[in-house]
Amino acid sequence: GAVVSQHPSRVICKSGTSVKIECRSLDFQATTMFWYRQFPKQSLMLMATSNEGSKATYEQGVEKDKFLINHASLTLSTLTVTSAHPEDSSFYICSASVEGAVETQYFGPGTRLLVL
C-alpha cells in the first residue's frame, strides 16, 4: 500500500514552454501533498504544500506564479512549471500524506526535467 506515482518520469522541453507534472496517490487518499526540488548532490528543498481543495502554501523564495500547483482531488496534485528556463532543470519529487498520519510521507519516484 501507500504508492505514489509521478508522470512523466522524464521530460525535455524548450526554454519558454510550460511543463505539467502529475502526482497521484494510487491506493490511498492524500489530504496533503508536497512538492520538492532537488539539484544534483543537493538536499531535497520543499517548494510547496498543497491541501485538497485549497490554495497551495509556498515556501519562501518559490514563485507561485511560476510554479502552479493544483490539488483538485484527494488522489491528484499537479505542478506546472510555466515559461521554463534552463535553471529550472532539476529533479522534482512529490510526496503525499494521509490525514491523521501527516508525519508519514510517501514519496513518488520523481520527475527529471531538462530545459534546453
Add this chain to the structure above:
Amino acid sequence: GQNIDQPTEMTATEGAIVQINCTYQTSGFNGLFWYQQHAGEAPTFLSYNVLDGLEEKGRFSSFLSRSKGYSYLLLKELQMKDSASYLCAVRSGGSYIPTFGRGTSLIVHP
C-alpha cells in the same frame, strides 16, 4: 531555521559496518528521519526517532541524542546495493514537515 550537517561522502567495504552521523541545531525538536535515496530515485523511509536511544531494524539501526543534537545511522553487513545517498531530516518548531540535510553519499566497494 535549522542547521543540519552530515558528511558529504563515505566509502566502506562490502560486509563491513558503517556509521553515518548527523548533527543538527534547531528549536522545538520534534523528530528525526533517515531516508535512503538511490541515484535518480525518490527517497525511501528508513527510520524515525523522537526519543533518545537506539532503534534497530534489521541491518539498519538509528540512534538519537536530543541533548547533543546528534543522530547516527548504522548499517551492518554492508551490501553493494547499499550504495546510495542517506538523508537525515529533522522536524521542529511545531511543523510536521521535516527539513532535509544534503545527504551522505555512501559508496560500498568489494
